[in-house]
Amino acid sequence: MINHISIGVNDPENVAKVLAEFWDGIVLPFPxxxxxxxxxxxxxxxxxxxxxxxDTVITPGQGLPPEDDxxxxxxxxxxxxxxxxxxxxxxxxxxxxxxxxxxxxIKAISNREGWRxxxxxxxxxxxxxxxxxxxxxxxxxxxxxxxxxxYIEITNPEFIAxxxxxxxxxxxxxxxxxxxxxxxxxxx
Numbered sequence: 001m002i003n004h005i006s007i008g009v010n011d012p013e014n015v016a017k018v019l020a021e022f023w024d025g026i027v028l029p030f031p032x033x034x035x036x037x038x039x040x041x042x043x044x045x046x047x048x049x050x051x052x053x054x055d056t057v058i059t060p061g062q063g064l065p066p067e068d069d070x071x072x073x074x075x076x077x078x079x080x081x082x083x084x085x086x087x088x089x090x091x092x093x094x095x096x097x098x099x100x101x102x103x104x105x106i107k108a109i110s111n112r113e114g115w116r117x118x119x120x121x122x123x124x125x126x127x128x129x130x131x132x133x134x135x136x137x138x139x140x141x142x143x144x145x146x147x148x149x150x151y152i153e154i155t156n157p158e159f160i161a162x163x164x165x166x167x168x169x170x171x172x173x174x175x176x177x178x179x180x181x182x183x184x185x186x187x188x
Contacts, residue, residue, distance in 0.1 A: 009052075023041040
């Protein structure tokens with residue numbers, strides 16, 4: 001389970017409110033990064049997204065706390081959110097979330113915001129999702145309950161093993177079979 005992710009946007013408060021709308025979630029201030037918000041999904045699992053200003057990056061701390069005391073204070077050594085001059089237009093990171101909303105409801109929210117939206121048939125119809133381009137620069141994949149059900153079905157290790165057995169020889173470098181998780185990157 002992924003617990004949370006951080007994304008940078010131009011208008012953190014607005015994006016947080018929209019994401020909370022997709023999730024039937026709540027928006028809270030996120031003090032570690034100034035002018036930032038945390039959205040918590042109403043999923044009973046604590047799933048969240050930290051939404052920071054677009055020019056915010058995370059940097060590692062300096063030094064390390066004493067190794068022999070796992071209860072030692074670590075704030076002075078921890079990663080920090082800082083402002084940066086580097087602001088990419090697009091990033092390779094994207095986020096896929098579940099919603100209780102329908103395709104039409106997802107599209108209505110996205111269209112209201114003026115964000116590019118399309119229903120995408122990934123893998124030539126293997127599964128479907130709604131691409132929502134937050135602020136027309138960050139890709140959020142939103143899945144309805146039916147789309148999520150299919151996603152869970154195709155990410156089942158047994159399904160993936162059967163799929164690769166049918167495609168044997170189709171890839172110049174077959175996936176490493178240490179465990180089932182190594183081949184899941186095909187899905188995202």
